Amino acid sequence: MDFDFSEEQYLLRDTVRDLLSKESSPAAVRAAWDSETGRSPQRWRKLGELGVLGLLVPEQFGGSGLSDVDMVLVLEETGRSVLPEPVLESAALAAPLLARAGSPSLQSEWLPKLASGQAVATVGLASQPYVTDATADLVILERDGEFHALTQDRVTLQPLKSVDGARRLFKVTAETGDDTLLGSSAQHGQWAFDHAAAATATQLVGIAGALLDRTVEYVKVREQFGHKVGSFQAVQHRLAEMLLQVESARSAVYYAAYALANDLPDASVAASVAKAAANDAERFANQNALQLHGGIGFTWEHDLHLWLKRGKALEWAYGDADFHRARVADWIYARN
Amino acid sequence: MDFQLSPEDAAFQEEVRSWLQAHREQIDHTREVDWEAGGEAFERYRAWERILFEAGLAAIAWPTEYGGRGATLMQQALFTDEYVKAKAPDRINRLGLGLLGPTLMAFGSDAQKSEHLPRILRCDEIWCQGFSEPNAGSDLAALRTRAEVDGEDFVVNGQKIWTSLGRFGDWIFTLCRTDPAAPKHKGISFILIDMHSPGVEVRPLVQIDNSARFAEVFFTDVRVPRSNLVGPLNEGWKVAMTTLGFERGTGLGSPAVFNRIFDDVVALSVKEQRSGDPAIRRRVAQSYIETRMFELNNQRTLSKLAKGAQVGSEASLNKLYWSEMEARIEELALDVLGPRAELAPGSPDAERDGGWFGEYLYARASMIYAGTNEIQKNIIAQRVLGLPREA
Numbered sequence: 001m002d003f004d005f006s007e008e009q010y011l012l013r014d015t016v017r018d019l020l021s022k023e024s025s026p027a028a029v030r031a032a033w034d035s036e037t038g039r040s041p042q043r044w045r046k047l048g049e050l051g052v053l054g055l056l057v058p059e060q061f062g063g064s065g066l067s068d069v070d071m072v073l074v075l076e077e078t079g080r081s082v083l084p085e086p087v088l089e090s091a092a093l094a095a096p097l098l099a100r101a102g103s104p105s106l107q108s109e110w111l112p113k114l115a116s117g118q119a120v121a122t123v124g125l126a127s128q129p130y131v132t133d134a135t136a137d138l139v140i141l142e143r144d145g146e147f148h149a150l151t152q153d154r155v156t157l158q159p160l161k162s163v164d165g166a167r168r169l170f171k172v173t174a175e176t177g178d179d180t181l182l183g184s185s186a187q188h189g190q191w192a193f194d195h196a197a198a199a200t201a202t203q204l205v206g207i208a209g210a211l212l213d214r215t216v217e218y219v220k221v222r223e224q225f226g227h228k229v230g231s232f233q234a235v236q237h238r239l240a241e242m243l244l245q246v247e248s249a250r251s252a253v254y255y256a257a258y259a260l261a262n263d264l265p266d267a268s269v270a271a272s273v274a275k276a277a278a279n280d281a282e283r284f285a286n287q288n289a290l291q292l293h294g295g296i297g298f299t300w301e302h303d304l305h306l307w308l309k310r311g312k313a314l315e316w317a318y319g320d321a322d323f324h325r326a327r328v329a330d331w332i333y334a335r336n
Numbered sequence: 337m338d339f340q341l342s343p344e345d346a347a348f349q350e351e352v353r354s355w356l357q358a359h360r361e362q363i364d365h366t367r368e369v370d371w372e373a374g375g376e377a378f379e380r381y382r383a384w385e386r387i388l389f390e391a392g393l394a395a396i397a398w399p400t401e402y403g404g405r406g407a408t409l410m411q412q413a414l415f416t417d418e419y420v421k422a423k424a425p426d427r428i429n430r431l432g433l434g435l436l437g438p439t440l441m442a443f444g445s446d447a448q449k450s451e452h453l454p455r456i457l458r459c460d461e462i463w464c465q466g467f468s469e470p471n472a473g474s475d476l477a478a479l480r481t482r483a484e485v486d487g488e489d490f491v492v493n494g495q496k497i498w499t500s501l502g503r504f505g506d507w508i509f510t511l512c513r514t515d516p517a518a519p520k521h522k523g524i525s526f527i528l529i530d531m532h533s534p535g536v537e538v539r540p541l542v543q544i545d546n547s548a549r550f551a552e553v554f555f556t557d558v559r560v561p562r563s564n565l566v567g568p569l570n571e572g573w574k575v576a577m578t579t580l581g582f583e584r585g586t587g588l589g590s591p592a593v594f595n596r597i598f599d600d601v602v603a604l605s606v607k608e609q610r611s612g613d614p615a616i617r618r619r620v621a622q623s624y625i626e627t628r629m630f631e632l633n634n635q636r637t638l639s640k641l642a643k644g645a646q647v648g649s650e651a652s653l654n655k656l657y658w659s660e661m662e663a664r665i666e667e668l669a670l671d672v673l674g675p676r677a678e679l680a681p682g683s684p685d686a687e688r689d690g691g692w693f694g695e696y697l698y699a700r701a702s703m704i705y706a707g708t709n710e711i712q713k714n715i716i717a718q719r720v721l722g723l724p725r726e727a
Binding site: 247 | 337410602618620625630635640642653717718
């Protein structure tokens with residue numbers, strides 16, 4: 001038994017972290033808040049060149065043919081750096097969904113472009129009222145028990161505005177038809193929802209980890225009463241609890257990735273455990289990061305709110321903590 | 337990442353499982369028998385320890401040179417898992433096997449090791465831990481029990497408290513002050529004391545549930561050979577920190593224990609017809625999530641240790657997690673019972689003869705013993721997160 005990642009997986013994580021520390025710095029994320037599209041084609045291309053966007057694309061279509069276990073560390077970094085671009089939607093959901101459900105012609109048309117970063121895809125599940133990045137080249141929508149793959153000429157978009165200025169949300173109406181049909185919800189709905197919940201949980205762990213790290217650094221330098229505030233027990237105990245929650249949620253999202261990658265019988269419940277745990281850990285980190293930063297954290301100028309707002313936004317995506325706890329309870333009592 | 341057991345580990349698991357199955361009858365011999373009753377009840381548990389010893393399973397974690405099996409951490413975890421699932425007996429000599437044995441291997445003299453390790457293994461010596469004192473709880477280094485050098489002996493005076501197994505103890509490993517003039521961490525020594533020596537008095541300590549599972553141990557001019565000193569004189573604090581590392585680490589909080597409590601609470605909620613209550617369902621789910629994460633945390637730690645990482649202050653994360661989780665699960669059990677939770681042992685209508693309330697109290701104790709959870713948070717903040725010590 002080995003509940004750990006390989007050298008290669010850690011190396012990829014470090015490479016992605018390195019790239020995103022430059023390309024998705026707080027200044028870069030703020031630029032995305034202020035720009036019209038909120039997206040940087042250049043950043044997307046660099047992610048494609050690094051192989052991040054094609055991790056789950058089969059090798060025959062120009063991807064690496066890897067698994068959710070390889071993807072999980074990458075997704076954590078996208079959360080950690082509050083990356084604006086839809087790596088989750090395009091690379092972690094749409095690409096493997098196409099690889100799973102798409103016709104050969106759809107696959108050969110789209111998968112190479114998604115892997116290289118020449119195209120962007122997004123996914124709108126039936127349970128989610130809004131679609132992020134619906135301006136993508138390919139929009140996969142779940143409507144009335146079916147999945148459809150739609151190009152922009154088949155959708156009408158109403159832009160919305162998120163509290164997280166880097167997120168781009170849309171209400172989408174679509175002209176679906178036999179020619180856009182990808183597959184049924186009965187076949188793919190559970191798979192898509194579980195993967196979306198687990199991937200979002202992973203980003204939440206990345207955000208919570210970043211909130212913890214930034215707060216620890218802050219309390220090591222901020223002084224009051226002639227002492228570093230990080231020397232006060234009231235502060236230390238909150239941070240110790242944050243660490244415990246973040247590390248435990250991290251275990252849960254890593255396991256969910258493994259269970260999904262191997263299609264284990266407990267994959268759905270593992271995804272729910274991960275999302276509930278990550279939500280709670282992020283919420284706790286969110287509350288305490290702002291509290292421990294004090295007044296400075298409440299300013300627009302300070303970067304903290306980039307993480308605070310992304311974290312809150314993702315708490316409600318693909319089921320909140322109570323939704324997932326209810327799913328876990330159903331599973332427990334079905335066994336008993 | 338791979339959750340499949342290696343062929344060797346799978347074979348080990350199977351060996352343990354079938355051995356336990358083959359000893360079902362001996363296991364059942366202790367069922368519903370409380371060793372705290374002493375006498376014949378206690379001897380049943382000692383007999384079980386001898387069966388484990390004969391099978392080479394008394395201390396699988398110990399190196400083979402000391403009579404163990406040199407089991408890997410993974411195998412130790414598998415053993416505990418199977419042991420708990422088989423509802424095999426409490427380990428009455430757990431302080432000797434789990435704490436003192438490894439401490440002696442790290443710091444003991446050859447004479448100490450050859451005298452005590454075989455006797456611990458055979459359960460010929462029951463060991464107690466003598467660290468806490470009435471005025472040295474969280475601030476353990478404030479301890480006052482004195483050991484003064486007199487010729488070839490120490491002369492020990494003082495008092496220890498919260499001594500598990502005190503009534504049954506043959507030996508106690510203690511922290512004593514040997515240099516009162518030194519700063520408090522510097523003047524402490526780790527000394528082994530024969531509890532049958534003149535001047536040792538054990539008094540039962542009646543606790544919150546009106547039972548006496550702990551004792552107080554008093555030392556009045558107890559003469560202890562200087563050869564019973566473990567590690568260098570006045571450097572007992574370092575030895576003790578190693579011992580506490582064993583205590584707070586994977587040793588105390590086995591996932592199988594909490595999984596079993598959780599399963600019992602689920603069954604209770606069904607039996608009590610509370611499983612349709614959304615509030616109960618939500619908390620049952622949360623307890624599952626927590627037990628699952630605890631298990632996964634352990635597996636992650638084990639995997640890192642197997643690759644040569646050292647576990648240090650992270651043991652505090654483990655202790656903090658399981659003790660708070662356990663208290664929440666026990667509270668949930670009481671809430672499932674509702675007003676029946678109040679019924680005391682011996683009362684008509686009491687579920688498990690009031691046992692759930694007793695378990696709840698014990699869960700509260702676990703947030704205090706082995707270093708209170710507040711102390712664990714200090715350790716995590718300062719040694720894991722690198723925050724400055726309180727000014």
